[in-house]
Amino acid sequence: MKIEYKILWVEDNKSWYKTTSELFTDYLDELGFKLNCQRCDGIDEVNKELKNNGLVSYDLLLVDYTLKGTASGDDVINAIRNFGDHQILTEVLFYSSAIENVRDSMRKHSLEGVYTADRKDIETKFEQVVNTTIKKVQDVNAMRGLIMAETSELDNLMLSIVMECHNKKDDNSKELKIYIIEKITEFNTNNTGKLDELLVKDDLLEIVNSSLFHSMLKAKSIQKLAGLINDPRLNELKSFTKDYTRDVISIRNNFAHVVERIDKSTGLNKLVSHLDGKEIEFTSEKCALIRKDLIKYSEKLQELKKIIQ
Numbered sequence: 001m002k003i004e005y006k007i008l009w010v011e012d013n014k015s016w017y018k019t020t021s022e023l024f025t026d027y028l029d030e031l032g033f034k035l036n037c038q039r040c041d042g043i044d045e046v047n048k049e050l051k052n053n054g055l056v057s058y059d060l061l062l063v064d065y066t067l068k069g070t071a072s073g074d075d076v077i078n079a080i081r082n083f084g085d086h087q088i089l090t091e092v093l094f095y096s097s098a099i100e101n102v103r104d105s106m107r108k109h110s111l112e113g114v115y116t117a118d119r120k121d122i123e124t125k126f127e128q129v130v131n132t133t134i135k136k137v138q139d140v141n142a143m144r145g146l147i148m149a150e151t152s153e154l155d156n157l158m159l160s161i162v163m164e165c166h167n168k169k170d171d172n173s174k175e176l177k178i179y180i181i182e183k184i185t186e187f188n189t190n191n192t193g194k195l196d197e198l199l200v201k202d203d204l205l206e207i208v209n210s211s212l213f214h215s216m217l218k219a220k221s222i223q224k225l226a227g228l229i230n231d232p233r234l235n236e237l238k239s240f241t242k243d244y245t246r247d248v249i250s251i252r253n254n255f256a257h258v259v260e261r262i263d264k265s266t267g268l269n270k271l272v273s274h275l276d277g278k279e280i281e282f283t284s285e286k287c288a289l290i291r292k293d294l295i296k297y298s299e300k301l302q303e304l305k306k307i308i309q
Contacts, residue, residue: 003034003146003295005036008058010063012042028130055090060091060130063093093126093129102116143290146291151215151248159209161222161305161308162222164305168308172228179224180204187216215249219249220241223239223240234303254273261279
């Protein structure tokens, strides 16, 4: 699981789907996840998804048991569970206004790994199931992997923004290139051989794709670019280097050099840094805050990219 929480939702009532998905979006926002829903009207669309990707990319399947004018919900689940030569083991939540019919069907077909809910209680049940599914990303190793993956995505996004500006060939692109060369020279005095080689070529694409153009320099370039554009929508980016270092780079570095310890007095997990011996309390709230920050910076950078385009 990454920052994006993906759901395949089998529901033929568009209005109810829209209203309910907004509630689910708010809940996942609080947990630090972005909801990504794929809605299917019935079993034909489910079968297309099965053939396309085997549903391996989804974190949860939501299925309306009483689909109108199509197969019943348990037919959908049977199709999913017995796809090809293997079973799809993604968590499934059935819901219906006639909840007893759903439970009778569960017993009849001996379906396992399936949750049920009355349609009127779907929000509460959804939250319970989601909390179960995200437990697997709430340990240190899983969070470390998530943070590394998402910060890598942010690095790539910043790089694409720099090149988007460079390709404009305008005054801002010229100033940004001068700034990048100035900063990469300042930060890499111990790599003069490699740096000199890059500077002689004078190819910004090669410079920014080198290991010398690290995350801090990318962040500084974004802040510089925001200042050059001087758009009120980018005011938050004018302190981007400091904010991004605190909320993303430092968190990434900490998680790369920590071990997990249990505080015997409280029973809480603590992360102890190999670098400075500092302790970080490791809680679900801390994990949610980290994910929220990763989403926040991704959205800020996407906005900058759109403004440049």
